[in-house]
Amino acid sequence: MLSLLPLCATAADIQVIHAGELLTVPGKTVLKKQTLVVTDNKITDLQDGFVSAKTFGKEAKLIDLKNSFVMPGLMDMHVHLQGELGPTNASDTLKMSAQDVGMQSVHFANKTLMAGFTTVRDLGANPQYLYALRNAVAKGWVVGPRIIGSGGVSVTGGHGDVDGMRHDLMEKYTSKTICDGPYDCRRATREAIKYGADVIKITSTGGVLSDTNTGTGQQMADDEIKEIVDTAHALGRKVASHAHAAAGINAALRAGVDSIEHGSYADEDSITLFKYSGAYLVPTLLAGDTVVNMAKTSDFMSEAIKAKAIRVGGDMLKNFTRAYESGVKIAYGTDSGVSKHGINGQEAVLMFNAGMKPMDILKSATVNAADLIDKSDSLGTLEVGKIADIIAMDENPLQDISQLLDVEFVMKDGVVHKSQ
Numbered sequence: 001m002l003s004l005l006p007l008c009a010t011a012a013d014i015q016v017i018h019a020g021e022l023l024t025v026p027g028k029t030v031l032k033k034q035t036l037v038v039t040d041n042k043i044t045d046l047q048d049g050f051v052s053a054k055t056f057g058k059e060a061k062l063i064d065l066k067n068s069f070v071m072p073g074l075m076d077m078h079v080h081l082q083g084e085l086g087p088t089n090a091s092d093t094l095k096m097s098a099q100d101v102g103m104q105s106v107h108f109a110n111k112t113l114m115a116g117f118t119t120v121r122d123l124g125a126n127p128q129y130l131y132a133l134r135n136a137v138a139k140g141w142v143v144g145p146r147i148i149g150s151g152g153v154s155v156t157g158g159h160g161d162v163d164g165m166r167h168d169l170m171e172k173y174t175s176k177t178i179c180d181g182p183y184d185c186r187r188a189t190r191e192a193i194k195y196g197a198d199v200i201k202i203t204s205t206g207g208v209l210s211d212t213n214t215g216t217g218q219q220m221a222d223d224e225i226k227e228i229v230d231t232a233h234a235l236g237r238k239v240a241s242h243a244h245a246a247a248g249i250n251a252a253l254r255a256g257v258d259s260i261e262h263g264s265y266a267d268e269d270s271i272t273l274f275k276y277s278g279a280y281l282v283p284t285l286l287a288g289d290t291v292v293n294m295a296k297t298s299d300f301m302s303e304a305i306k307a308k309a310i311r312v313g314g315d316m317l318k319n320f321t322r323a324y325e326s327g328v329k330i331a332y333g334t335d336s337g338v339s340k341h342g343i344n345g346q347e348a349v350l351m352f353n354a355g356m357k358p359m360d361i362l363k364s365a366t367v368n369a370a371d372l373i374d375k376s377d378s379l380g381t382l383e384v385g386k387i388a389d390i391i392a393m394d395e396n397p398l399q400d401i402s403q404l405l406d407v408e409f410v411m412k413d414g415v416v417h418k419s420q
Contacts (some may be wrong), residue, residue, distance in 0.1 A: 014060040019070035024382040028361040038388040041414030073118030073389030075369035081105045082125045082336025102129040109144030111342035116407030118389040119146040123201045131196040151197025158219040160203035182227035189231040200232040200239045205248030218248035225255040241244040271326045280331040282314040285350040287335030288316035330364035331372045343403035352401045
């Protein structure tokens with residue numbers, strides 16, 4: 001049984017990392033030949049050169065990453081850990097118990113951590129099983145990334161409501177946080193927070209994977225969005241808005257949301273609102289790329305979904321490029337669960353191909369992501385006093401961004417979960 005457990009730092013244990021290349025703060029200079037000291041779960045020292053581990057205590061343990069590029073753990077701001085898009089999704093709804101789905105989410109969480117993503121924001125799941133996973137990871141009962149868990153608030157018949165089933169099953173699976181009108185949406189927001197939401201996820205527009213013919217335009221009314229945002233902020237929660245069409249993006253930004261997910265058709269007004277409000281764009285290019293390929297090569301999608309997938313997925317890249325070049329703040333997010341879990345690093349390749357600079361990509365997955373979830377004081381950089389979320393790879397991703405697909409070393413919260 002012991003062989004199944006991660007290599008853990010014991011109480012008051014000291015781990016000394018010799019890093020060949022070290023990026024302590026994405027956006028700043030890469031350092032050479034550094035010694036990073038971790039005591040318990042915090043970074044406690046950083047020194048030039050390869051300093052002997054015994055300098056820091058006779059029981060200190062050396063982690064030799066002299067031939068590696070070392071940086072802060074990556075963060076994915078848009079995942080769905082409870083499933084993966086595929087041809088058996090409909091039958092799985094009937095065949096898999098909620099407990100089965102819960103166990104599957106443990107598996108997907110582990111794959112995500114092993115890919116080098118030490119913190120994620122899960123923006124759509126059965127909430128109580130999501131919160132149980134979040135809490136189990138935090139308590140060390142299961143191995144996975146740190147989870148910021150959402151509660152979803154959507155309008156009747158919109159993206160985020162159940163669809164594609166017979167009426168009695170839709171009645172059974174309709175969430176209590178589906179709402180209509182501003183005051184009902186206020187209630188739904190409070191209910192989501194009451195039962196454990198760290199962040200509120202809304203759907204201001206239609207979605208690609210809704211099995212309806214309702215399009216991707218604005219579906220949530222301006223007053224509903226505003227009421228949700230004000231209510232969530234009053235209770236100390238941020239709001240993330242799924243949004244494709246410009247009207248829905250702009251309505252959400254005017255209402256004060258903290259991030260726009262996808263942002264497929266952001267226009268010039270959107271860019272102005274992004275920069276005025278300081279909201280983040282979480283682009284999820286990997287989801288767009290995935291659904292286009294599935295629509296063209298598989299037959300399990302309905303015709304309505306296929307048409308939306310090809311249109312929206314094909315348009316995401318150029319709109320992302322324009323937003324990035326215009327100075328919109330970007331936080332890394334994949335929509336994993338649409339794509340396969342564990343390939344989260346592929347988003348970086350797509351961002352690079354769309355014109356984003358490698359250092360800006362790394363910032364989006366560390367410094368910017370930490371800011372979005374209000375964790376800048378503890379995560380996102382490898383500075384003294386921060387939590388020891390550390391990853392390493394063989395080569396410098398600033399020279400070859402695809403290195404993010406082959407993370408060789410993962411430490412989360414001072415515990416080594418993957419090593420060369």
